[in-house]
Amino acid sequence: MNQEQRYQFRKLCRTFDEYVFCSYLEKIIPADPTTPFDLGDRVRLEYYNLEKTFEGSIDLVKEEKGVYEPAKLKKPVKMEETLSLLEQVIEKINQQYMGNFTDGDKVVITTLHDKLKNNKKLMKAAKTDGRQIFEKNIFPQLFDDAAQEAYMESTETYTKLFEDAGKYRAIMSALAQAMFDEFQNSVTL
Incomplete structure (x- = not known):
């Protein structure tokens, strides 16, 4: 081997060693200590129902003869899911904004809805004006006022709302549509 090849071989041996x-x-x-993963309150069982229906042993009779009939298939039943106002608003926002909303975003939407639902000017406008005028002219200013008021009350929560113009517009549009329908269907005070 020439000098370069011997050098490369020695280098390879050192690396291997x-x-x-x-x-x-x-x-x-020793490895770093690991903490076991705790699901804690991250899992919510909302539609789970555990119910005891039987207690005891099941006896099988070996001596009886007969023919077992296969189970008959039942027709599928279409279940209609009724969404709450908040779920409808979030669904519309997700369609427009193409985003995933956190629990904080849901709180923002709920807070803004609560601030706006008792606004007499919005109620009157929903009853007397058309959807277009309500959503494009009257609602945006009152939404801005409610959002700014909520921002002053909870600066940290609403900072994200004002930083993302797309999210802001999506929330405003979805709330305008939902509240117009809500005011249209409510009884006049």
Whole structure:
């Protein structure tokens, strides 16, 4: 071998020695302690119902003969899911904004809805004006006022709302549509 080849071979041997040494060393060095993963309150069982229907043993009779009929298939039943106002608003926002909303975003929407639902000017406008005028002219200013008021009350929560113009417009539009329908269907005070 020439001098360069001998140098490369020695370098390769040193690398291999280091690898073997480190692989043994890794086995004797204690690992970092790990904490078990705790789901805690991250899992919510909303539609789970556990019910005891039977207690005792099941006896099988071996001596009886007969023919078992296969189970008959039942026709599927279409269930209509009724969404709450908040769920309808969030669904519309997700369609427009193409985003995933956190629990904080849901709180923002609920707070803004609560601030706006008792606004007499909005109620009157929903009863007397058309949807277009309500959504495009009257609602935006009152939404801005309610959002700014809520922002002053809870600056940290609403900072994200004002930083993202797309999210802001999506929430405003969805709330305008939902509240127009809500005011249209409510009884006049």
